[in-house]
Amino acid sequence: MVPAARRAGRPARGRRRPPRSSGRRPWGLGGFALVGVALLAVGFAVVPGDRGAGDAVGAEPSLDAVETAAGPSREPTVTPSPSPSPTPTPQIPQTGPGTFAVTPGQSALAGTGGTRSTYTVEVEDGLPFDPIEVAAVVDATLADPRSWIADGVHAFQRVPSDGDLRILIATPGTTDELCAPLNTHGEVSCRNGDNVVINALRWGFAVPHYDGDLAGYRQYVINHEVGHALGEGHVACPGAGEVAPVMLQQTYSLDGCLPNSWPYP
Template sequence: MPDADRSDVQKLNDPAAVSRPGGRVARLRRRRGRRMVLLAVAGAVALTAASAGAALILAPRGKGGGPHRPGAPAPAPAAAGGASRAARSGKVAAPVAPGRLVNGRRQPVAVRIPESAGGRYVLVPGTAAPPRGSRGPVVRYMVEVERGLPITGAEFAAEVHRVLNDRRSWGHGGAMRFQRVARGPVRFRVSLTSPALTDRECAPLVTGGELSCRSGIRSVINARRYGEGAATYGADLATYREYVINHEVGHALGHGHEQCPGPGRRAPVMVQQTKSLYGCRPNPWPFP
């Protein structure tokens, strides 16, 4: 033991010295007490820092570039352009894998549709001519999309035009051909509509936010069905979209509902296939 420390111990053991509160021994005892407290605190801080450093080194790094601490949930990859409005609100729709093959067809991505949107239609600008080589009288039509829906007008209009001018659709065999316009007289309008506005447009028919209808010259396509499909078609959203367009335009062309001709047979396109197949097989085309 160093001399200075031995001397201090002897003085601490001296009853007379201890009995003097203001004496040198009392001051030494107070200093030694403070020194021991400081040493204990410093040791604890050093031990904590060393543990944290080891955890940061051993833990895997998150995809965001920062360290991932053990016990914490792994950080999700940041979306391009920042968090979406749905993510910020905490209401994040389940992701849907694009390009899935169903019935041999590459599927579009399903779109979650809100109950209501802007409440007013926006006419899709531009025109689309019938395909070259098609025959028959020209039928003019317009496409409109309710403001605020998460489906673009250009995307919807392109699908409507493709479907109507398919050889299996209403123009089959040169019966007619379809031209999309943005002005002038038209035979019908194809209108993509939120469930809430569909109920209003289709009244007094009861669509319950689920079905589509014809209302005047409008072929009202319920955006929930177009975006998410129907149980009768399962995961084949691409084929269901063809059905709902052909069915509602069929009403605009003067066709009424039909019945299933028999179990296992192909359903006519004017069967209400969104509600049920009635024992038939699904079919989206007037002339399959």
């Protein structure tokens, strides 16, 4: 893998039983009579069992006798399947150094529109995310026919440096710094000037109301924050059960809408 370059964050431009009885039931005389008959019938062989005080003691059966009496086991042996290894949980530090690994290389141009936006993809040092893997998600999202390129106006291309936009995965603390004066409370993402800042907590864990759809949430947050960079503002849920607009603040709530990652679903 080509080592990723390091780049310091720059200031933005623009604006989660009961106890068992120990006594034994008395047999009585009838019980002893039955025992005597049983012993005569089997040649005084004594079946091993729970002996109390005064019980007759006989020779223990040999292991071979036990196996012959029991016979071979006819129950199939079931080997339990091994449990799958749990997916490692990413460890997100609260703060980072404010320097970023820039994904090298560039993507193909996505879209045919005349308004072309270049971008870099950068991951803050110390985060457990591979910049190349992050860039692959960003590239695929912006090149998807349901993304902003569907309007025929916009086009996107990732570059190794000096892009129009910096798409950053940042620790909560660095997110707060880059998003100021907007207060992101260490929890949410923002677009501030040419910085599209995605909080590492959201990139790693999404939000509960996305019902475990981490890939879908990542697509949403990319399209939402890039939408702000294109001049789009927030909109409301049009009605309960409707598909959420991508510019709805879905990180906070769906407001009765269905989750949606795309500007043009």
